[in-house]
Amino acid sequence: MSVVDWIAADWGTSHLRVWGFADETVVHAAQSEQGMGVLSRGQFEDALLTLTEDWLPEGRITPVVACGMVGSLQGWVEAPYRAVPCPPAGGGLVIAPARDLRLQVAVVPGLKQARPADVMRGEETQVAGFMARNPGWDGVICLPGTHSKWVHVSAGEVVSFQTFMTGEMFALLSRHSVLRHSVSGWEQAGFIQGLDQGMERPEWLMSRLFSIRAEGLLQGSDPAMARARLSGLLIGAELAAAKPYWLGQPVAVIGADELAQSYQEALERLSVPVTTHDATAMTLAGLSLARGHLPEGNPSCVN
Structure with missing residues (x-):
């Protein structure tokens, strides 16, 4: 197997994804639930070793840089939030306790905002990756997902951000509400209809x-x-509320293909200059940037 110099980990609430790097080239990848x-x-160390045990050379320490919920209060080790305004990455890495002497696991801290109160974990790494690949870029970064984030960046710093529970609301309404009897599939015309209604009112x-x-009961409307339309209504309402972020700003959307494309289409209908970027690529770029803040020793916190 290829020799691994370091490991990147994106550790969320429901999934763990890891990549083994030889310098800046991915030579291994794995994931679990x-x-x-x-x-x-x-249990965190064992979950990591289950995926990476065969990547670890004997006789030396392999750095692991991890972002996401692994640094939450319920995670492997708490990585305290950094307050905005601040760069999305740079210092504050916390070393997780590991029994296996081949591992040095550093956890990236999230960001917090006092007013209005808001937090993020994981998205700051994607923002850092985008900014590393686009130096000098000022504007707004939209990160659609379970909890969508709108992030204003300027002069290399996260100035402010706002979270919307749009993805979670879509999942709850489509799977667990009375609407579950009326929705299935996808018809793009319905999305546009809902988007316009959500934005306008x-x-x-x-x-x-x-x-x-x-409409499903009385008119037999198409479930697709x-x-x-349900998705369009929710995203439209989000865009209406997020108008102070995207109005007059270039927007970079970072997300999974289909969802990111929905946000891009919505923003283009508003004549917003928008580009779309792969979430995994931005995560890895951000973790690579964070790797530059690793210590040579093994302190509990890296400043």
Whole structure:
């Protein structure tokens, strides 16, 4: 097997993804469902070793740089939030306790904002990766997902950010609410219809949502149209609320292909200059940047 110089880890609530690097080239990759949500503090090291044991050479320490919920209060070790405004990466890495002497695991801290109160873990690494690849870029970074983030960056710093529970609301409504009987599949025309309605009259969101169910009962509406419309309504309402972020700003969307494309299409309808970028690529670029802050020894915190 190829010799691994260091390991990057994206450790969320539900999944763990790891990449083994030879310098800056990925030579191994693996993933599991051993996310923070199913692990106790003493189980994190074993979950990591299950995926990477064969990558670790004997007789030397292999650095592991990890971001995400692994640094939460319920994670392997708490990596305290850094307050904005600040660079998205740079210092504050916390070393997780490891029994295996071949490992040195450094956890990237998240970011916090006092007013309005907000936090992020994991997204700061994607922001750092984007900024490393686009030096001098000022504007707004949109990170769609379970909890969408809108991040204003300027002069190399995260100035402010705002979170929307759009993805989680879509999952709850489409799977666990009365709307679950009316939505399935995807029809793009429904997304555009919902997007326009959500943007134009966000105060009508709660009523528009129930109309999806009523139209299914009374008019036999297409479930694929209905599901796409549900997504459009929620994203439209998010965009209406996030207008202070995207108005007059270039926007970079970082996310998975289909969801990122939905946000790009929505922003283009508003004539916002927008580009889309792969989330995994930005995560790895950010973790590579964080690697530059690793210590030579093994302190508990890296400043």
